[in-house]
Amino acid sequence: MIITKAHLLNFRNHSASAFEFAPAMNVFLGENGQGKTNILEALSFLCITKSFYASADSIVLQRDKNFFEVEGTIEVETGRESAVRVAYDERIKQKKIFINNGEVEKFSEVIGRFPVVILSPENNSITFGAPAERRKFIDLIISQSNRLYAEEMIEYKRILRQRNRILSESDTRLNERELESWNDMLVTFGARIIFKRTQFLREFSPYLMQMYSQLVSEKEIPKLLYAPSVSLEENIPPDEIEILLRKKLEKRRADELRLRTTIVGPHRDECIFSLNGMLLKNYASQGQHKTFLIALKAAEFFYLKERCEETPVFLLDDVFSELDEERSKKLLTLVETLGQTFITTTSENIFGRSPQWNNERKKFLIRSGSVISSIKAA
Numbered sequence: 001m002i003i004t005k006a007h008l009l010n011f012r013n014h015s016a017s018a019f020e021f022a023p024a025m026n027v028f029l030g031e032n033g034q035g036k037t038n039i040l041e042a043l044s045f046l047c048i049t050k051s052f053y054a055s056a057d058s059i060v061l062q063r064d065k066n067f068f069e070v071e072g073t074i075e076v077e078t079g080r081e082s083a084v085r086v087a088y089d090e091r092i093k094q095k096k097i098f099i100n101n102g103e104v105e106k107f108s109e110v111i112g113r114f115p116v117v118i119l120s121p122e123n124n125s126i127t128f129g130a131p132a133e134r135r136k137f138i139d140l141i142i143s144q145s146n147r148l149y150a151e152e153m154i155e156y157k158r159i160l161r162q163r164n165r166i167l168s169e170s171d172t173r174l175n176e177r178e179l180e181s182w183n184d185m186l187v188t189f190g191a192r193i194i195f196k197r198t199q200f201l202r203e204f205s206p207y208l209m210q211m212y213s214q215l216v217s218e219k220e221i222p223k224l225l226y227a228p229s230v231s232l233e234e235n236i237p238p239d240e241i242e243i244l245l246r247k248k249l250e251k252r253r254a255d256e257l258r259l260r261t262t263i264v265g266p267h268r269d270e271c272i273f274s275l276n277g278m279l280l281k282n283y284a285s286q287g288q289h290k291t292f293l294i295a296l297k298a299a300e301f302f303y304l305k306e307r308c309e310e311t312p313v314f315l316l317d318d319v320f321s322e323l324d325e326e327r328s329k330k331l332l333t334l335v336e337t338l339g340q341t342f343i344t345t346t347s348e349n350i351f352g353r354s355p356q357w358n359n360e361r362k363k364f365l366i367r368s369g370s371v372i373s374s375i376k377a378a
Helices: 036-048 121-128 131-145 147-168 176-215 238-251 253-259 286-308 325-336
Strands: 002-011 014-020 025-029 067-075 081-089 094-099 116-119 222-227 270-275 313-317 341-345 361-367 370-375
Touching: 002 036, 014 036, 014 370, 025 036, 036 067, 036 081, 036 116, 036 313, 036 341, 116 286, 121 131, 121 286, 131 147, 131 176, 131 270, 131 286, 147 176, 147 253, 176 222, 176 238, 176 286, 176 325, 238 253, 270 286, 286 325
Parallel strands: 025 341, 025 361, 116 313, 313 341
Antiparallel strands: 002 014, 002 067, 067 081, 081 094, 222 270, 361 370
């Protein structure tokens, strides 16, 4: 899959920017704050319907504007092209997505159709941060490779909001019958999510081990361990997970009423990263954290490529500035073997003394939300 062109209108500091991309490497060069990351952010809207950076659609809207649009043409490996358009109207707080001029009814229908892998400084929280960051990482990969999972996650979050509403009102009254109906749905969808996460981590681990071994010369063994809300035996089916979740809900009933929130379910699960049997977040060096993260993202690329039967695009936002020379070279060597990549950087020195820009590799100079020049010929 490749993104052949894109157009940004009223998006961040891009009033109207148009791009025609190279099929391999695309580099956005410029000083900090000029709008390089915004381009990658717009591409994530085309692929996964939202920003990888902003928490709300309205945040990317240019100041004093009522709407933004991102349009792009995406060519899949069969050669078929899709015209994708994402439009947000601030006046009615609504976002719409169109593919080949037809409006998409469910955003989950887009997830996985145009697979994308994103590596940015914000991803550091995957290894350094709270469990929610690791859940988010896992859920996005599964959602891109399994559309049903994306729909189940949306439904689970809706159920969770409604159940939390009932619990939050429990200081004045508690509707036992209403709570029980939401319990039924919570354990049903929660069990499906836990089952698929468990299955995913089992499938994903070999990809991680392979990519990590390519990035380090030392004998280091990375591992992923899923720690759900309930203790599971290997290969336990969803219906048995439901039973365990229900028992755990009953056991923690008093705690939930006291805290007035749901404390049992996949929204509280953890994914534990380790290196040579030691917890990554407690014992790994900063360099090991960075290598682990890069290996996770490379593993994500190859996992999605196989499961989606489509080569993802790879977005790398200001990654090389955080790496030492050795890790930068290894990452760049890896990137050159992948499909279409989009890289933001403040210096092209990372590509060597005389980078060759040609039909496969294109450089865009970005300044104040505008494309100053694009270079594709050596």
